[in-house]
Amino acid sequence: MPSYVHRVPGALAPYVRSCVGYDYRLAPEAAHHGLPSTGITVIIAFDEPLDCSWLDGAQRARYDTLLAGLHTRPSLIRTHGHQHGIQLSVTPLGVRALFGAPAGAFAQVLVDGDDDSRIPADLQRRLQDIPWRDRFRLVDEHLLRRIDPAGASIRPELARAWHLLGTRAGAIRVKDVAGEVGLSRRQLLTTFRHEFGVTPTQARRLARFDAAQQLLKTGWQAAEVAARVGYADQPHLNREWRALAGVTPSQMLDDFPVVQDEVP
Known part of the structure; x- marks a missing residue:
């Protein structure tokens, strides 16, 4: 069950605190708890959309890309035997710089990461069948283009x-x-x-x-x-x-x- 920890470029370091690629083969009934954190989670799914909800089943949907704001309860990911994608942990400053809004705009909710072209569908499709190094390079390039210095500030x-x-x-x-x-x-x-x-x-x-x-x-x-x-x-x-x-x-x-x- 490989996973790959990618070190983001220095220019992204204030905004993205971790970037991990993964390709897990599991029992079909396996489920994964998405844990609360001080980072805002972005997941780009490969092969199949991510089947995700809160632990109580609320807001269940399937996501090609998922943005989960700061939250104080676990999410539940139904794996269906395979999980393949990239997961980013974004800082609150990064949410402002990359997505043009305070972290509070996404708190306690699961949203489609493609909304407002945060992680556009065409990028998600391009990442599907290329080597991991190229995947990480394309994600870095996309995020670097999105940095808005005017928005990258918190009081x-x-x-x-x-x-x-x-x-x-x-x-x-x-x-x-x-x-x-x-x-x-x-x-x-x-x-x-x-x-x-x-x-x-x-x-x-x-x-x-x-x-x-x-x-x-x-x-x-x-x-x-x-x-x-x-x-x-x-x-x-x-x-x-x-x-x-x-x-x-x-x-x-x-x-x-x-x-x-x-x-x-």
């Missing part, structure tokens, strides 16, 4: 708040973030939610979840992870995992492991 106080909540997720209170960026707590809540589509508390929760995932994937034990990233204890981590991911940490580790192969 400095909101960018700072996002950074604080992401890097100190287990050790900083929202009230303290508001004070550091010079806003009242109410002002921070209103402007932050408009920009990112989640509240500061939810952003801190997503950042802590991201950090925990990375540590678990590198072999840390759950109790150690809970203490490191700011959960009260391991049961607290497990409760958060079920709420955000719909699975336990151990089940998550068994779900679509990313193993980097050499890009052919």
